[in-house]
Amino acid sequence: MSEAVIQVENLTKKFDDFYAVNNISFEVGRGEVFGFLGANGAGKTTAMKMLCGLLAPTSGKAMVAGFNVFGQQNEIKKNIGYMSQRFSLYEDLTVIENITFYGGIYGLTNVEIKERANRLIEMHGLGEVKNHLLVSLPLGWKQKLAFSVALIHRPRIVFLDEPTGGVDPITRRQFWESIYEAAHSGITLFVTTHYMDEAEYCDRISMMVDGEIKGLGTPAQLKHLHRAKNMDEVFVNLARKKEFIE
Amino acid sequence: MNRFFAFIRKEFLHILRDKRTLLIMFGLPVVQVVLFGFAITTEIRDASISILDLSKDHVTRKISNKILSTGYFKLDKYLDHEGEIEQAFKEGKVKEVIVFGRNFATEFESGNARIQLIADATDPNTGTTLINYTSAIILDFTRGEYPEAGMFQPVALESRMWYNPELKSVYYFIPGVITIILMIVSTMLTSISLTREKELGTMEVLLASPMKPVQVIIAKVIPYMILSFINAVIILIMGKTIFGLPMEGSMTLLLGETLLFIIVALSLGVLISTRVATQQVALMISLFALMLPTILLSGFIFPVENMPLILQLIANVIPAKWFVIILKDIMLKGSDITIIWKETLIMVLFCVVFIAASVRNYKVRLE
Numbered sequence: 001m002s003e004a005v006i007q008v009e010n011l012t013k014k015f016d017d018f019y020a021v022n023n024i025s026f027e028v029g030r031g032e033v034f035g036f037l038g039a040n041g042a043g044k045t046t047a048m049k050m051l052c053g054l055l056a057p058t059s060g061k062a063m064v065a066g067f068n069v070f071g072q073q074n075e076i077k078k079n080i081g082y083m084s085q086r087f088s089l090y091e092d093l094t095v096i097e098n099i100t101f102y103g104g105i106y107g108l109t110n111v112e113i114k115e116r117a118n119r120l121i122e123m124h125g126l127g128e129v130k131n132h133l134l135v136s137l138p139l140g141w142k143q144k145l146a147f148s149v150a151l152i153h154r155p156r157i158v159f160l161d162e163p164t165g166g167v168d169p170i171t172r173r174q175f176w177e178s179i180y181e182a183a184h185s186g187i188t189l190f191v192t193t194h195y196m197d198e199a200e201y202c203d204r205i206s207m208m209v210d211g212e213i214k215g216l217g218t219p220a221q222l223k224h225l226h227r228a229k230n231m232d233e234v235f236v237n238l239a240r241k242k243e244f245i246e
Numbered sequence: 247m248n249r250f251f252a253f254i255r256k257e258f259l260h261i262l263r264d265k266r267t268l269l270i271m272f273g274l275p276v277v278q279v280v281l282f283g284f285a286i287t288t289e290i291r292d293a294s295i296s297i298l299d300l301s302k303d304h305v306t307r308k309i310s311n312k313i314l315s316t317g318y319f320k321l322d323k324y325l326d327h328e329g330e331i332e333q334a335f336k337e338g339k340v341k342e343v344i345v346f347g348r349n350f351a352t353e354f355e356s357g358n359a360r361i362q363l364i365a366d367a368t369d370p371n372t373g374t375t376l377i378n379y380t381s382a383i384i385l386d387f388t389r390g391e392y393p394e395a396g397m398f399q400p401v402a403l404e405s406r407m408w409y410n411p412e413l414k415s416v417y418y419f420i421p422g423v424i425t426i427i428l429m430i431v432s433t434m435l436t437s438i439s440l441t442r443e444k445e446l447g448t449m450e451v452l453l454a455s456p457m458k459p460v461q462v463i464i465a466k467v468i469p470y471m472i473l474s475f476i477n478a479v480i481i482l483i484m485g486k487t488i489f490g491l492p493m494e495g496s497m498t499l500l501l502g503e504t505l506l507f508i509i510v511a512l513s514l515g516v517l518i519s520t521r522v523a524t525q526q527v528a529l530m531i532s533l534f535a536l537m538l539p540t541i542l543l544s545g546f547i548f549p550v551e552n553m554p555l556i557l558q559l560i561a562n563v564i565p566a567k568w569f570v571i572i573l574k575d576i577m578l579k580g581s582d583i584t585i586i587w588k589e590t591l592i593m594v595l596f597c598v599v600f601i602a603a604s605v606r607n608y609k610v611r612l613e
Contacts, residue, residue, distance in 0.1 A: 084447045085447065159454075
């Protein structure tokens with residue numbers, strides 16, 4: 001693994017006496033596509049929010065893009081991109097207005113925004129619809145645009161919270177291509193998903209069950225360890241707490 | 247600062263693209279002012295009356311003419327006998343019947359003349375007002391005919407209606423309308439627009455950006471502050487030009503207090519949005535939980551002083567109550583800050599409480 005851009009050590013989040021995230025540790029390297037898997041309620045969103053500086057951890061250590069999640073949240077936010085599971089663009093704004101807005105709140109200058117917006121529009125072939133309201137675009141385009149917008153300020157890490165929820169398989173496939181492209185340019189991608197087939201596309205994955213990381217490694221390693229044919233079986237094994245690992 | 251402008255620009259785009267918001271923001275004030283100014287009026291104008299004149303002499307004719315020439319009353323018809331009185335009321339055609347006794351002119355000379363005023367009190371306020379108007383006109387006539395008669399009266403009563411001598415209802419409706427509109431626009435629209443970001447999931451994206459939460463909220467609130475202020479000015483101009491609303495006090499003070507009330511309403515909207523998850527709930531709360539108490543307990547339509555003690559106490563926590571007092575004091579009485587400092591302070595207090603509560607709720611959510 002190349003230099004680590006996310007380092008997590010014994011990170012814990014406690015709500016009253018419930019451990020949403022219990023003592024997790026892992027590292028993610030530069031340019032890696034890291035899959036963060038788990039059932040709903042397993043704690044992956046809570047963990048991700050702590051790494052994005054949206055939620056204060058109860059205890060443990062975590063460095064994101066070289067900054068501490070305790071006290072340096074603002075520095076972290078400048079260096080990461082975030083795309084939520086629901087739509088993170090405004091449907092009542094046009095393509096260009098959305099790009100301008102997100103560029104603006106990340107503090108880009110007007111010149112930078114213009115230049116990056118033009119390149120982005122050209123790259124995705126959005127020239128004809130750049131002044132159309134987003135609501136009129138097909139879902140796949142909106143998604144690609146949302147991803148590009150999350151990259152507009154050239155973050156070191158992008159957090160994607162279930163980015164492919166409710167999208168058809170072809171669009172999902174295309175979306176993963178843009179993820180690889182970003183990874184090749186050195187951006188680290190932290191992706192949560194519960195589509196087990198998508199887990200196969202990741203360089204490495206972690207599997208969370210009840211707030212703890214029960215599996216961590218490349219898809220091939222995990223399958224081998226669990227004597228499983230596919231990630232689905234790995235997941236079912238882990239969820240049943242058959243602890244083959246260690 | 248660039249971030250801030252990018253945000254405010256986007257917020258204006260949302261507002262301008264949403265026809266319903268625009269309608270609420272600019273259609274509502276016009277409709278309300280016209281509605282309250284013209285339609286809902288508590289003044290008497292052209293009230294339908296009947297006269298039963300059992301004497302039909304020169305004095306009763308003079309009095310009748312005087313009453314009918316004021317513009318307050320309009321004659322439905324002359325009745326012929328007492329049996330017709332009840333019929334007239336039951337048909338709902340008249341609000342008041344004036345009965346002159348027999349041999350009125352002769353009795354008038356000797357000081358024993360009798361007039362009976364009967365009003366339809368199914369609407370008690372109108373009934374009382376009609377009786378008061380008529381009595382005043384008759385008294386005025388008697389004084390004119392017999393100036394010396396005044397000397398026999400033990401007390402000479404002389405009333406003046408200050409600050410609104412013509413008792414124009416629009417004078418106290420306009421401050422009420424301004425209050426209601428500002429409450430709707432500021433509280434409802436901000437709470438909805440903030441919860442919309444939550445519902446769409448864009449709030450998370452905004453919070454994950456380097457913009458601080460407080461910057462996000464202020465940037466979202468500023469467009470509504472500007473629009474609410476423009477709105478208040480539009481209503482004031484309408485009040486002044488269409489209804490001749492007086493402006494006795496300082497315009498600067500009035501606009502300053504208006505801005506303060508807008509901030510109170512906005513912070514209430516922010517507070518609501520920190521507690522609810524969906525636009526629908528935000529709408530319900532701002533509409534039903536706020537609008538009704540605001541209309542009923544602000545003293546805008548019903549005087550708070552006449553309410554049961556418990557309601558009077560509740561009215562104290564309605565920010566609109568204090569703003570209505572301030573508006574009326576400045577516009578009608580020409581009061582300055584030395585007179586309304588207490589009400590102003592109370593509004594500042596509301597503002598502080600709402601903002602503190604919002605910040606607290608917000609922190610709880612993040613922890």
